[in-house]
Amino acid sequence: MTGATRRDGYPVRVTVNGAARTVEVSSTETLLDALRWNLDLTGSKECCAEGECGACTVLVDGRAVNSCLVLAVESDGLDITTVEGLETGGPAGGRLSRLQDAFLEKGAVQCGFCIPGMVMAAQALLNENPHPRPDEVREGLAGNLCRCAGYQRIVDAVLLAAEEDA
Amino acid sequence: MRPFSYARPASLGETFDLLDSAGPGEIRPLVGGTDLIVGLQSGRIRPDVVVDLKHLADLPAGIEQVDGRLRISAPTSLTDIIGDARIRTWFPALAEAASTVGSVQIRNRASLTGNICNASPAFDTGPALLVHDAVVLLSSRDGDRRVPVADFVLGPRRTDLRAGEIATAVELPVPETPLRASFARLTRRRGVDLATLSLCCVVGPRRTRFAFGAVAPRPFVVDDDSGVLADPSSSPEDRDEVLRAMTAQASPITDVRGGADYRQAMLLVLGRRALAAARSRPVQSQPDGAR
Numbered sequence A: 001m002t003g004a005t006r007r008d009g010y011p012v013r014v015t016v017n018g019a020a021r022t023v024e025v026s027s028t029e030t031l032l033d034a035l036r037w038n039l040d041l042t043g044s045k046e047c048c049a050e051g052e053c054g055a056c057t058v059l060v061d062g063r064a065v066n067s068c069l070v071l072a073v074e075s076d077g078l079d080i081t082t083v084e085g086l087e088t089g090g091p092a093g094g095r096l097s098r099l100q101d102a103f104l105e106k107g108a109v110q111c112g113f114c115i116p117g118m119v120m121a122a123q124a125l126l127n128e129n130p131h132p133r134p135d136e137v138r139e140g141l142a143g144n145l146c147r148c149a150g151y152q153r154i155v156d157a158v159l160l161a162a163e164e165d166a
Numbered sequence B: 001m002r003p004f005s006y007a008r009p010a011s012l013g014e015t016f017d018l019l020d021s022a023g024p025g026e027i028r029p030l031v032g033g034t035d036l037i038v039g040l041q042s043g044r045i046r047p048d049v050v051v052d053l054k055h056l057a058d059l060p061a062g063i064e065q066v067d068g069r070l071r072i073s074a075p076t077s078l079t080d081i082i083g084d085a086r087i088r089t090w091f092p093a094l095a096e097a098a099s100t101v102g103s104v105q106i107r108n109r110a111s112l113t114g115n116i117c118n119a120s121p122a123f124d125t126g127p128a129l130l131v132h133d134a135v136v137l138l139s140s141r142d143g144d145r146r147v148p149v150a151d152f153v154l155g156p157r158r159t160d161l162r163a164g165e166i167a168t169a170v171e172l173p174v175p176e177t178p179l180r181a182s183f184a185r186l187t188r189r190r191g192v193d194l195a196t197l198s199l200c201c202v203v204g205p206r207r208t209r210f211a212f213g214a215v216a217p218r219p220f221v222v223d224d225d226s227g228v229l230a231d232p233s234s235s236p237e238d239r240d241e242v243l244r245a246m247t248a249q250a251s252p253i254t255d256v257r258g259g260a261d262y263r264q265a266m267l268l269v270l271g272r273r274a275l276a277a278a279r280s281r282p283v284q285s286q287p288d289g290a291r
């Protein structure tokens, strides 16, 4: 790719939810665009498109990242997990993960727009810190805004998932 | 976003080729993209070429000790810097400052070099880098040079980066005697917010050093060699007098994050707090290795 002067038709090979995928993107597409429009994975949401809200959060090599702040061309070679990848037992007919169930059980979902990003940020937190304190959950989710302002139940859901995992 | 071409050089040599062959249009290095991509999206930055510095075989991400210095390679994320036991032992104020940047998502991508090169007057690692005499390593086809962060950042969005040059690392001299350092930051809310003001304090046996961010076009550092701030028996009034004199260089502006008067007043309040925090900090000289 060195010295390239073209602006589109960049081939990008990524692993998404465990499967190898190749897409062709233009330089101005973000990873979020590629996931939603090229790969039909519409779980990740676009809202602020400037890193403030976390609705677009995915895991890149296991770490939470705002996919609106990653260029699609930059992601060649990355291992990406989206909210669609949390289901167990395969995308079709699979089961929600324990963390996702905890969100439902605690009634943490209102309009639901922020939830995929919240769940991915929470998953990244739990991967690193399986038994977080409430303040650690709040810090781990500080990059995710919920316009319905259901923060307390969201924090409760993460704590419940961590507890069940004990 | 205005279309641009994307380049992913595999070595420093290829990077310099790209920088040197660039036409009249702008060429922009990319590391974490947390500033650059926001600028591309808004149209504020309109480069012809974006050069990704994350895949240079001769510039891998990482932190290593070289002679008496700790060298943080340009592609290293803030998350990795915060997690490094040497940084937390020798430069706790830098670890603290880095952990206030944005959110987990931002810190997983953002780099320290990007924070410096972006040169926002409020960049959060600025005060910590200044109190620790951090140096930016710059490389071009013509060779390398080292510039103290204090001189490299010239003003809002202006640095001493020359055409054909990239920043390859940041170096911090490992202190000979352990330092007591602290970081203080004022924001409108907890969580993702840029600093209304931020500062760093290092208390040595005699000298006390402060650096301030977000209250001048660029962060600045001031030393107190009178011994008043380092002396535990000095009176609060005497300490305030020294602190006031130290903040004389501040020229805060009024913006959405706070009024100039408010910033000026808070400088003293946060200065007192940072001093107390630094003085009460237990010093540890060897990295514990544990996270």
Ligand SMILES: Cc1cc2nc3c(=O)[nH]c(=O)nc-3n(C[C@H](O)[C@H](O)[C@H](O)COP(=O)(O)OP(=O)(O)OC[C@H]3O[C@@H](n4cnc5c(N)ncnc54)[C@H](O)[C@@H]3O)c2cc1C
Residues within 6 Å of the ligand: A050, A051, A052, B028, B029, B030, B031, B032, B033, B034, B035, B036, B037, B038, B053, B074, B100, B101, B102, B103, B106, B109, B110, B111, B112, B113, B114, B115, B116, B117, B118, B122, B123, B124, B125, B161, B165, B166, B167, B168, B192, B193, B194, B195
């Ligand atoms: C939601 C959000 C919240 C934020 N919060 C904070 C905050 O609280 N505090 C704070 O200080 N900052 C904050 N930032 C700004 C940003 O995250 C930091 O400045 C970050 O450290 C930039 O690093 P990067 O690697 O992402 O830089 P990039 O975006 O990759 O680059 C930034 C600039 O520096 C240049 N550059 C980068 N690396 C080099 C290099 N090696 N050589 C030469 N030029 C280079 C680029 O061309 C670009 O102009 C925030 C940003 C967002 C989007």
Ligand code: FES
Residues within 6 Å of the ligand: A045, A046, A047, A048, A049, A050, A051, A052, A053, A054, A055, A056, A057, A066, A067, A068, A069
């Ligand atoms: S859409 Fe990416 S952070 Fe808001």
Ligand code: FES
Residues within 6 Å of the ligand: A108, A109, A110, A111, A112, A113, A114, A115, A145, A146, A147, A148, A149, A150
């Ligand atoms: S549930 Fe509506 S934005 Fe969070």
